[in-house]
Amino acid sequence: MTASESLPAVLDRIDRDLDASVERLFALLRIQSVSTDPAYAPQCLTAAEHVAADLRGLGFEASVRPTKGHPVVIGKSANGANGRAPRVLFYGHYDVQPVDPLDLWKTPPFEPRIETLDGGRKIIVARGACDDKGQAMTFIEACRAFKTVTGKLPLDITMMIEGEEECGSKNLFGFVRDNSAELKRDLALICDTGMWDAQTPSITTSLRGLVYEEVRLTCADRDLHSGLFGGAARNPIHVLADIISALHKPDGSVAIPGFYEGVHELPPDIKADLARLNLTPEKFLGPIGLKIPAGEKDRMLIEQISTRPTAEVNGILGGYTGEGAKTVIAGKAMAKISFRLVGAQDPEKIRAAFRDFVRARVPDDCAVEFGNFTGAPAFGVAFDNPALAKAREALAEEWGRKAVAIGAGGSIPIVADFKTVLGMDTLMVGFALDDDRVHSPNEKFDLKCFHKGTRSWARILAALAA
Amino acid sequence: MTASESLPAVLDRIDRDLDASVERLFALLRIQSVSTDPAYAPQCLTAAEHVAADLRGLGFEASVRPTKGHPVVIGKSANGANGRAPRVLFYGHYDVQPVDPLDLWKTPPFEPRIETLDGGRKIIVARGACDDKGQAMTFIEACRAFKTVTGKLPLDITMMIEGEEECGSKNLFGFVRDNSAELKRDLALICDTGMWDAQTPSITTSLRGLVYEEVRLTCADRDLHSGLFGGAARNPIHVLADIISALHKPDGSVAIPGFYEGVHELPPDIKADLARLNLTPEKFLGPIGLKIPAGEKDRMLIEQISTRPTAEVNGILGGYTGEGAKTVIAGKAMAKISFRLVGAQDPEKIRAAFRDFVRARVPDDCAVEFGNFTGAPAFGVAFDNPALAKAREALAEEWGRKAVAIGAGGSIPIVADFKTVLGMDTLMVGFALDDDRVHSPNEKFDLKCFHKGTRSWARILAALAA
Numbered sequence: 026m027t028a029s030e031s032l033p034a035v036l037d038r039i040d041r042d043l044d045a046s047v048e049r050l051f052a053l054l055r056i057q058s059v060s061t062d063p064a065y066a067p068q069c070l071t072a073a074e075h076v077a078a079d080l081r082g083l084g085f086e087a088s089v090r091p092t093k094g095h096p097v098v099i100g101k102s103a104n105g106a107n108g109r110a111p112r113v114l115f116y117g118h119y120d121v122q123p124v125d126p127l128d129l130w131k132t133p134p135f136e137p138r139i140e141t142l143d144g145g146r147k148i149i150v151a152r153g154a155c156d157d158k159g160q161a162m163t164f165i166e167a168c169r170a171f172k173t174v175t176g177k178l179p180l181d182i183t184m185m186i187e188g189e190e191e192c193g194s195k196n197l198f199g200f201v202r203d204n205s206a207e208l209k210r211d212l213a214l215i216c217d218t219g220m221w222d223a224q225t226p227s228i229t230t231s232l233r234g235l236v237y238e239e240v241r242l243t244c245a246d247r248d249l250h251s252g253l254f255g256g257a258a259r260n261p262i263h264v265l266a267d268i269i270s271a272l273h274k275p276d277g278s279v280a281i282p283g284f285y286e287g288v289h290e291l292p293p294d295i296k297a298d299l300a301r302l303n304l305t306p307e308k309f310l311g312p313i314g315l316k317i318p319a320g321e322k323d324r325m326l327i328e329q330i331s332t333r334p335t336a337e338v339n340g341i342l343g344g345y346t347g348e349g350a351k352t353v354i355a356g357k358a359m360a361k362i363s364f365r366l367v368g369a370q371d372p373e374k375i376r377a378a379f380r381d382f383v384r385a386r387v388p389d390d391c392a393v394e395f396g397n398f399t400g401a402p403a404f405g406v407a408f409d410n411p412a413l414a415k416a417r418e419a420l421a422e423e424w425g426r427k428a429v430a431i432g433a434g435g436s437i438p439i440v441a442d443f444k445t446v447l448g449m450d451t452l453m454v455g456f457a458l459d460d461d462r463v464h465s466p467n468e469k470f471d472l473k474c475f476h477k478g479t480r481s482w483a484r485i486l487a488a489l490a491a
Numbered sequence: 492m493t494a495s496e497s498l499p500a501v502l503d504r505i506d507r508d509l510d511a512s513v514e515r516l517f518a519l520l521r522i523q524s525v526s527t528d529p530a531y532a533p534q535c536l537t538a539a540e541h542v543a544a545d546l547r548g549l550g551f552e553a554s555v556r557p558t559k560g561h562p563v564v565i566g567k568s569a570n571g572a573n574g575r576a577p578r579v580l581f582y583g584h585y586d587v588q589p590v591d592p593l594d595l596w597k598t599p600p601f602e603p604r605i606e607t608l609d610g611g612r613k614i615i616v617a618r619g620a621c622d623d624k625g626q627a628m629t630f631i632e633a634c635r636a637f638k639t640v641t642g643k644l645p646l647d648i649t650m651m652i653e654g655e656e657e658c659g660s661k662n663l664f665g666f667v668r669d670n671s672a673e674l675k676r677d678l679a680l681i682c683d684t685g686m687w688d689a690q691t692p693s694i695t696t697s698l699r700g701l702v703y704e705e706v707r708l709t710c711a712d713r714d715l716h717s718g719l720f721g722g723a724a725r726n727p728i729h730v731l732a733d734i735i736s737a738l739h740k741p742d743g744s745v746a747i748p749g750f751y752e753g754v755h756e757l758p759p760d761i762k763a764d765l766a767r768l769n770l771t772p773e774k775f776l777g778p779i780g781l782k783i784p785a786g787e788k789d790r791m792l793i794e795q796i797s798t799r800p801t802a803e804v805n806g807i808l809g810g811y812t813g814e815g816a817k818t819v820i821a822g823k824a825m826a827k828i829s830f831r832l833v834g835a836q837d838p839e840k841i842r843a844a845f846r847d848f849v850r851a852r853v854p855d856d857c858a859v860e861f862g863n864f865t866g867a868p869a870f871g872v873a874f875d876n877p878a879l880a881k882a883r884e885a886l887a888e889e890w891g892r893k894a895v896a897i898g899a900g901g902s903i904p905i906v907a908d909f910k911t912v913l914g915m916d917t918l919m920v921g922f923a924l925d926d927d928r929v930h931s932p933n934e935k936f937d938l939k940c941f942h943k944g945t946r947s948w949a950r951i952l953a954a955l956a957a
Contacts, residue, residue: 233718237816246780251803252699252901255831256786256795257775262735262804262826263785269729270736309723314712316856319729320722329722337717338728339819344806345827350703350864352829352901353805360728361811363818365721390782398816435718435818 028179028490031171035483038170043476046166047139047149049079050475053119053158054137054151060095060120061192069095069188072119076186079165083172085184090204092196095120095188101207102182110490111211111412112181114449116439117161118190118217121153122464129466139472147472155461159470160216160478161186163456167482179490183210190217194439201442209447212412212489215440216478218455221302221429223471226420226481229453230413231332231432232440234366234403236375237339239396240265240383241359248344251352259388261358262343268386269360272336277321279336279364281382287369288334292408298429299327331432335365363399365434372400404440405432406450412489416452419484423477454485494645494956497637501949504636509942512632513605513615515545516941519585519624520603520617526561526586527658535561535654538585542652545631549638551650556670558662561586561654567673568648576956577677577878578647580915582905583627584656584683587619588930595932605938613938622929625936626682626921627652629944636949645956649676656683660905667908675913678878678955681906682944684921687768687895689937692886692947695919696879697798697898698906700832700869702841703805705862706731706849707825714810717818725854727824728809734852735826738802743787745802745830747848753835754800758874764895765793797898801831829865831900838866870906871898872916878955882918885950889943920951 039046058072059065073089073096080087085100098119124134132138137151149159171179185208187197201208221227244259274280291299304327306318320329329335343358345351364375380395387393406413413430420428433453440451456478462468505512524538525531539555539562546553551566564585590600598604603617615625637645651674653663667674687693710725740746757765770793772784786795795801809824811817830841846861853859872879879896886894899919906917922944928934 235718235818237818239816244781249779250901251801251805251829252701252831252899254779254796255803255900256799256801257784257792258779259781259783259785260803262807263739266732266735266804266807269732273729310856313715313720313724314856315710315725317725317854318723319725319854326723330720333722335717335722337721337726337820338732338810339717339817340810340812340821341728341732341807341824342812344804346806346808346825350705350827350829351805352701352703354803355806358807359812361816363717363816365718388783388785390776390780433718434721435716 026175028171028175028487031175032483032487034174035170035487036480038174039166039476039479039483042170046162046479047472047475049166050149050159050162051137053162054153055135057135058120058188059123060189061123066095069120073098073188076119080184083165083168084178087184090200092200094196097188097197097200098184098186099207100184102178102180110180112183113489114183114185114208114210114213115164116185116187116213116215117164118157118187119161120188120191121156121158122191124152124466126466131467148469149472149475150467150469152468154468155457155470156463156468157190157217159475160455160457163475163478164214164216164482166479167486170479170483171486179486181210183208197439198442201439201446205447210449213443213449213451215451215453216455216482218433218453219457219459220455220474221431223458224424225426226424226428227455228413228416228420228428228430229433229455230408230430231367231403231405232436233331233334233432233434234370234372234401235363235399235436236366236372236379237361237363237398238376238379239359239361239398240268241357241394241396242387242391243357244391245354245356247356249354249356251354254354258354259391260354261391262355264387264391265341265343265358265360268383269338271386276323277319279334281336281375281378283378284334284375286374287371289368291332295408295430298427299431300325302327302429330434332367334367334370336362338362366403367432368403368405370403372402376400401436401438401441404444404451406452410450412450412452415488415491416454416485419488420454420481423481423484454481456481492641494637494641494953497641498949498953500640501636501953502946504640505632505942505945505949508636512628512945513938513941515632516615516625516628517603519628520619521601523601524586524654525589526655527589532561535586539564539654542585546650549631549634550644553650556666558666560662563654563663563666564650564652565673566650568644568646576646578649579955580649580651580674580676580679581630582651582653582679582681583630584623584653585627586654586657587622587624588657590618590932592932597933614935615938615941616933616935618934620934621923621927621936622934623656623683625941626923626944629922629941630680630682630948632945633948633952636945637952645952649674663905664908667905667912671913676915679906679909679915679917681917681919682921682948684899684919685923685925686921686940687897689924690890691892692890692894693921694879694882694886694894694896695899695921696874696896697833697869697871698902699797699800699898699900700836700838700867701829701865701902702832702838702845703827703829703864704842704845705825705827705864706734707823707860707862708853708857709823710857711820711822713822715820715822717820720820724820725857726820727857728821730853730857731807731809731824731826734849735804737852742789743785745800747802747841747844749844750800750841752840753837755834757798761874761896764893765897766791768793768895796900798833800833800836802828804828832869833898834869834871836869838868842866867902867904867907870910870917872918876916878916878918881954882920882951885954886920886947889947889950920947922947
């Protein structure tokens with residue numbers, strides 16, 4: 026019997042087992058695995074051991090692997106490669122954000138409960154209910170249903186559940202490099218992202234890369250009196266402003282020569298899907314007090330924030346910035362400027378082109394120095410990756426609505442490492458909603474998202490196994 | 492016998508009395524009249540009484556007038572109006588800068604001495620040797636010589652010697668308003684400026700005015716993550732940079748509409764005099780590490796710094812400016828921007844035009860607030876003021892070289908008050924040299940400048956009396 030043939034029984038099992046699934050999630054949520062605070066190290070270890078024990082019950086060969094920080098749980102399924110089906114690496118994290126300010130929680134953060142909202146909507150409330158214990162458990166519960174119904178997992182699955190995501194995953198990068206042989210699979214799966222809205226399932230198919238530069242400009246060798254020198258002495262703030270102003274063309278595009286090299290157009294169907302989401306300025310910018318999209322004029326807002334590259338000044342400082350007036354012409358000024366990258370844009374080429382762009386605008390008697398903070402390429406799943414089509418189809422079947430492939434504006438560094446170190450694509454499928462209060466008091470996860478998330482993973486696993 | 496007829500005898504008297512003149516200056520220099528430090532208030536009063544007593548000896552009716560700070564010495568000559576000759580107000584100050592760092596002084600700052608440099612050049616070394624005790628005494632010694640030779644002063648002269656110039660003259664503005672009747676004369680004279688160089692006498696005929704604004708820009712109502720919002724959210728640093736970049740045209744002129752209203756061309760002869768001074772970038776900008784004049788391309792450097800208006804950003808701040816990288820799009824950004832004004836530029840018109848210029852460049856969904864710190868018009872002597880021509884001629888006779896009429900880039904607030912409150916022009920004639928170390932350790936005044944400065948004033952007084 027194939028995984029697809031078993032699927033109806035697996036989904037039925039998930040439905041009937043929901044209360045027990047929630048109880049298992051609650052058991053994990055009660056463990057105070059706050060990773061940023063060293064005082065909680067024992068609880069982090071407890072959470073790791075709890076997850077490892079749970080995985081063993083599903084037939085995984087599971088171990089708690091030490092790092093310089095909190096341990097990583099690794100689980101390997103007994104079944105080997107299964108024909109054409111990809112071997113997958115599932116990544117999640119057992120650690121959670123700190124809970125302060127504690128007095129804003131309506132009930133204690135580590136005492137999970139179900140709350141029924143007006144209209145009958147049920148939510149799971151606890152720290153980690155969504156991020157990422159609740160989301161990770163949707164995958165584990167899907168595995169459990171397969172194991173219960175069919176006696177085995179539908180695919181070759183490696184689990185990697187880390188404990189330092191909320192404090193920068195700083196030991197994970199080395200761990201992945203050191204254990205690349207056992208972690209390198211055909212495809213990575215992550216359940217730590219959100220849905221477009223409560224009705225629309227989503228797969229995050231791209232993450233923007235980042236180049237971050239600091240520009241330090243020196244004109245005169247000291248600060249000058251603007252009465253004595255004003256008019257003749259070069260003002261570094263003017264030079265910086267000219268550079269920053271020149272970074273964008275009137276149409277909102279970035280003016281650095283070669284900047285768009287490696288930026289590809291979206292496939293028409295993906296773009297049409299995005300258009301249908303109809304992300305309006307009112308909806309996206311209204312909550313932050315803005316109305317007018319500031320990016321490339323010929324692009325939809327949703328493209329501007331996800332699938333198009335940007336140039337932003339993140340900080341600027343020069344001259345006198347205290348109270349009142351000081352008639353100074355500064356000797357130095359500084360700006361921090363970063364670029365979000367997409368597609369195949371090369372971070373080091375962008376950095377070099379930016380520096381050339383700046384140098385060409387610095388007067389001959391002034392000096393510029395650069396500081397280099399980050400250079401990470403964008404990540405993107407190939408739109409023709411068959412796993413993507415299968416996962417979209419599986420999600421559509423569960424939710425009764427087409428799953429959108431969206432780009433995330435920020436970066437998730439480990440995903441880039443999966444690509445560059447382990448050579449595999451990642452499908453990011455998540456069930457978080459915008460109102461989940463992730464990282465805030467009264468974090469919640471909709472019971473429906475937990476339930477249908479579990480069913481979604483069962484469908485995706487069956488589809489990938491086919 | 493007219494003042495002009497007496498002049499040869501007066502000049503001769505000055506020459507023969509030089510040693511005694513220097514001794515009188517030394518007596519004043521020994522008084523530690525540091526105005527910024529309240530501990531020296533008794534010495535400031537001593538200096539005021541010393542000056543008043545000296546003026547009484549020359550026939551002035553002198554008094555030490557209290558203020559909320561250090562007193563002002565007022566002296567009124569007995570002789571009334573003298574035909575067409577202007578009644579003059581001479582302004583100087585008896586207070587001096589603090590002396591620290593004391594260990595950099597080669598000899599104690601309040602023990603004046605004559606030092607002979609290599610080549611025989613003699614200098615007077617002490618705190619206040621130049622600024623302003625030495626310079627003020629050139630005028631008083633000229634008066635003394637007239638009194639000795641002719642028995643009277645050549646003009647109706649009112650003396651105003653204040654004691655708070657080095658701490659902002661903060662009580663002088665009210666004093667001038669409160670005593671405008673007795674201080675309002677036909678012409679003010681000041682001896683507190685410099686010579687173009689050791690051979691070239693100078694009259695400072697203009698001071699630039701100042702408008703100082705703070706621009707506070709708000710885009711989003713909070714700081715944003717550049718990954719999530721980058722590309723769609725307006726960045727206030729970009730908006731500010733565009734505004735600052737637009738302030739100047741490619742030719743270096745200021746682009747605000749109407750900015751040059753009230754800016755007049757120099758008379759050709761004055762401009763030719765300035766050209767002959769041949770102020771090169773090497774000479775002016777070299778010492779501060781620059782080479783290329785940054786102002787209006789079609790103007791001489793000396794015009795850029797003195798007789799032309801400017802726009803300068805004095806400070807800018809926005810976003811993250813600490814160590815390292817933070818991927819933020821700031822909600823707010825701020826810049827301090829000031830304008831040096833010349834001629835008849837109207838500070839309030841400039842301020843309004845600037846604000847319009849900014850508002851026109853602020854997107855509709857962003858907000859701008861302005862802070863107003865200063866609005867002072869430029870000061871300029873009318874080039875056809877007969878006193879100016881007489882003073883230039885007198886200086887030329889003493890120094891054997893044409894006296895240049897130069898503009899000072901900064902402002903001297905009391906001069907603006909003389910114009911606006913008392914309705915009179917000011918001739919600023921001074922004998923300081925660039926190497927006088929004013930405000931620094933080992934302040935000096937060339938004995939030649941003191942001597943020929945005194946002779947210069949005698950000639951100017953005779954010329955004005957004619």
